Each structure stands twice: as structure tokens, then as C-alpha cells.
Amino acid sequence: MFNLGYIDLHCDSLLRIFNDYDQGNLYENKNLSVDFKSLKNGGALAQFFAVFLPDQETLKEMNLSKIDDDLYIKKLIKTLKKEVKANNELIEMAYSYQDILNNQKENKISAFLTIEDGRSVNADLEKIKKYYEAGIRLITLLWNHENCFGYPNSSDPKIMNKGLKKFGIEAVKYMNQIGMIIDVSHLSDAGFYDVAEHSQKPFIASHSNVRNLAAHPRNLKDDMIKIIAEKGGIIGLNFAPQFLTENSSNLDSRIEEMVEHLNYIKNIGGESVLALGSDLDGIQGNLEIDSSRKMPLLFKALKKNGWSDDLIEKFKAENALRVIKDILK
Template sequence: MRRIKFTSFVIVLSFSGFWLTSCAPEKDEEALKAEAKEIHDRVLTVDTHSDTPSLMLRKGWDIGERHEPGQRRSGKIDLPRMAEGGLDAEFFATYVGQGERTPEGYARARERANLLLGAIHKMAEDYPQLVELATSPEDAYRLEKEGKRAAFIGMENGYPIGKDLSLVEEYYDRGVRYITLCHSSDNDICDSSTDRRNPEDKGLSDFGREVVAECNRLGIMVDVSHVSDKSFFDVLEMTKAPVIASHSSVRTLCDHPRNFSDEMLKALASNNGVIQICFVSSFVKKAKPNPEREKALAKLREKYGSWSEVRDESVREKMEDEYMDIYEKYPSEKATVQELVDHIDYVVNLIGVDHVGIGTDFDGGGSVEGCDDVSELPNITEELLRRGYSEEDIRKIWGANIMHVFRKVIERAKIVGA
């Protein structure tokens, strides 16, 4: 990794008296911003996780329209702001909250997944001049050249698959290119990192092994974000292709079960996989205890039930409003862009620059100070450049790494599936 380029350039110019000392710092910053913008525009930029499809279902919210950043009902991503923020490709997630593991529960989960899949397809039909559905790395690179956004689909939580393996192929046919095996609770595929109702971590189930093998056969990326530590190692032991963590961060820097330990990061590198650093503030920086907020959130859950139980869109909106009220009333200090890039640095120093990328989790809780929505993504590139990352490193982090893994998964499928 070359991390000297920009700073050495500045030092040489400063010593040669090229700039007047009084205005040098401003000039440095201006030059850096300009160079960052050029690099940001030149490289393929990919975000591997957003929960924006749930907004697509909201009445009156249109992804083709620009929404003012920072407003409560704006969301973090729309197509105009994607262009502003120079984001070329997004993996839109069909997030389904974990519910009961019964035939009725599976049916409801499938219904929700279908609604979200339909919304993503509809976006592409409504705005063909702005965005296209993408199912391969080649699509993303082609669309970048055409100046259109690439919309990939990731399925967050394998719950809609229930116990029916044939559904994996059905979802593949509808464009799904990664499956996050579980969400916040254990499911039939594997145990979750955040479900300790049963303290024993059972890892990947027999059915889960079949799901991973089916993903390998079809060319779907297996996403190990949200899975428990044992599930993670179980997946790595049997998968025939590299895996991704579509939105996770580093446990050594922020001790949270959703984040990856050093041991996991090293194992991920031997699998040739990639971790996409997540922008959820409490995964970036340990949140201070906020008992009043916890109490208010518990009351909200009592009132409405869990998110997965609320299917009426108008009730869901009310719940969202009250949820945001609570966060406004009991705020906590947010992590910064600098602290977020510390996670990228950490992964680079531990396992190298080939195994890290960006997975914002916008519209699913992702937001840090200095990068609250998609239009502010160039601030990440600026910070990388400020720290001396070369254009080649930035290209890898922003998209080349994840597209390389995706290509390997597709190549592997041709062998496994044959």
C-alpha cells in the first residue's frame, strides 16, 4: 500500500516555497478535495447494503425525486442524490425481520420479500433513463460508463426461504445476488450474532449448509453479516466460494457482536472474502449507555410489537415517527467519518487492502457525522486520500474488491454447478 503520495507532494511544494505560508493549509485542503472528487468520479463506487426498498413502498415517497438531506422523511438514498454523491451501484436489500418459524410465518415473510422485490423492479421500470437492474460485475461497469445507476438486489435475512431450498433459485431468478443468512434472531439457516435467548451458539444448521451449497451452485454471494461467530466459521469451513460481510465493522475498535474479531477477519482473508464497513454509529464507536432511550424504545415495542409484526404501512409510518421522536429526545454522540475510516485502516493493516469495502446500511440505521446520506459519500474518499491511500487502493475499497469477489463467486458457480 502506498500511503505517501499526497502528503509528500504537499511537503515538497511547501519546502520549495511554492505556496505562501499564510494560505498553505487552505490550499492543501482545497487541492485534496479536488483530487478526491476526481478519483471518486473515476472509480466504480459500490455500496453493498441499504434498506431503501422499504421507503419505496411508502406512499408519496418517490425514489426518482430528490429529497432534501437531513429531513426526517427524506431517507438517505434516492436516485438524484446517488448521482450527486457519485455512487454508481447500490445493493438494495429486501429486508424481512425475523418472525415465527411456522408455515404462516414463512408465508408472511415471502409476502414481504415479494413486495420489496416488486418495488425494486418497479424503480427500474419507472426510471429506465436513470437506473437499471444489475446482476453481474459487468453490468455495474457498463452502467457506470453509461452514466446510469446500477441496482443490485441483496436479500437480508434468509427467513423468506423458510425450509424450502427451491426458493433460493426462485429468488436468484428475480435478481437476488446475495443472501444475508439471518438477521437479528436465529432462524432455520443459522444462529444470529444478536440472539442469545438460547445462550448456546449452534452455528449453521444442516439446512443452512444446503442453502450455502445452493448459493455456491447458483452464483449468489453468501453474506455473513449478522451471523453468529460459530455460524461464520461453519460457513467458511464448507463454502466453495469467497463470502462477503455486506455491512459489518471491526470488533477490536468497537466491541459489538455484529462486528468481526481479528480471528474472523483473518479467516475471511484466507477465504478471499471481503468485509464492507458499516456506517451504523453504534458499530463504529461504542455507544454510551442511554437508559432513558432504552426505556422509551421498550415502550414503543410494547405498543406496536416488533418491526416484523407491523405490516400495515400507515401503522408502520406512525411507529417510525415515534421511533425518530425517541432518538431526537434522547440523542447520543455519533461516530465521525474519521472514526469510520479508522475501521478501514484497521482491516487494511491486519489483512490487506484487498479485503475491505463500503456497506453503509443507509435507511437501516447507517449514518455518521460527516456522512449522513448518500450525497456525502465523497467525504469518505477525501478522508482516505488525506490518510495517504493511493488511487488504486481507493478503487479497490470503493468497488473493485467486492466486484472481484462477485466475479469469483460466479466463476465458482460454473464449476460447482456443472
């Protein structure tokens, strides 16, 4: 077995250092779950860093001032690139499959940029193009509010039954065309099925789990797991407590439940749909894996559960690499 390291499809660490909320840098930061040193110690091959667009409630919660979306996006992109450049012996930006291979040869972690909540696109395909040119390689179409793409996951069936808007369908096709990953985490159920219908490329759920095991609307139904697998996409395991157990008041994120979700996804969608999307620095609770450096604990638990080395490597990186190679140009 050749150990590639792991690929994590989602973290919110950039928000945490925005406006010096948690202060410090990305090399080593005791306030963060994901920093470059922890990634190295945990054996990361690549980390996807989300530029999450906070709503008013989140801004208030983090004591942040309101800022223009595009200015905010530029600032966070600049922050990551600056931090990567300052630690170039350890990590390098990546925009394609070949970049990962090149970085790996130099024993460097790859850092990818994503946007979580496409609201700033504002129904303008040129905006998506500009984000691509700035280095963004994945857009999580929705967060928790309606935007130009469509409607969010919700406990309200009326909202869940609303699909992509006309622009959302156009954007899916355009993202296919330019080589940008479509992420359906946070999207309404009807929106999910619209992406499945209109996307000619694989799409992903970067940080979602199994709705049959934890009945949160952010999680995926069995047929959704099958559809993502059939389209050649992947599902990133989310470490958030509320997405792991039925008990909505549960604050414990345990490896035992993570393994249960992964086995369920594997049984429904097959081995090639498995991936990792921790959501670290965007989730709260008593996290058994509260840092990138502890990621090997999950792989050891899977081995103990009977997973073969080859299957663990698929989950860790190989499946994500396949999707990256297929989509990113």
C-alpha cells in the first residue's frame, strides 16, 4: 500500500482568523483545529479551505463588522495565499490534479480555495469566472439561506421542495464547462435532484452525512447517496455532533459514530463515494477529533473495524483525487 496522506474537503479556518477574531497565523494556532503544522503532523495530502460568507447572525456572534462580500472574499483569498507563501517549505497552493502531484513530490501539502454560499455570485456567470481566475475551485452553492442558485436545506418541507432557480441551472452547466467543483452540501432536496439532472460532471457533498442515521436535513437520503455515487461524485464525512447522532442535544462527536456513517455510505453507495469533509473550525462540541493532527485516529478505527488498507486509502484520498482529476482543468 502506498500511503498518499488524506484530503479534507472542508474546513472553516479562514473565517476564524478573519479580522483577527482568533488572531495568530495559520502555521501554528492554538485557537484553530486546522493549521499547517497540525495538517503536517496528521499526514494531510491536501486541505480545502472554505471562504465562508457569514450571515448577520454569524457576524454578530463573532463580533465582526459587516463587509462587502467581494471585498471579504478577496481578503480571505489573500490571507490564505500570504500564509502559504510564508510557509512555502511546508505547503503550496493547488488548483489542479497535477498541482497536487507536483506538491507531493516536494513533500508539500496542497491548499485549495473554495467558497461556501454562492450568494455573492449575484446571478452573474462572469462572477464565477472571476472567482475561478482568483483561484477558487469549488463553490458550495448554498448555505442556510435562499440565494441566486436556489434554496437551502430546511426543516420546512415547502422550502425543501424548491429546486434550483433558472440561474442555478445555468451556473451548474457553466461550472461544468470551466472546471469548477459543484458542492451540494446545504442545498435543498429538490435542488439536489436538479443538480443531479443538469450536471454532466460528478458533483460532491463536501461535508454531509447519512439522514437515516441522523435525521438532520443537512444529511443525505439513501437515494441521494446512490445518485452521487452513480454520477462519480464523493461524500465528505462531517464531524459535527448534530450530523452524527439522532439526539439533537448531543454535543459529543465520536469516532464510533463516524465509522457507522462511513459503513452505511459504503453499503449504500459503494467504496468509490467515500471521502472526508471534517468541517473543523466550523463546528462545535466535544470533538474526539478536534485537530487535523488527530486524523490518524479515524483511520486506525477503520482498520480495527475491518477495513482493508486499500479501502482506507480510497476514503483518505484516492476517491477525492479521482474527482479532482476529472473536474479541475
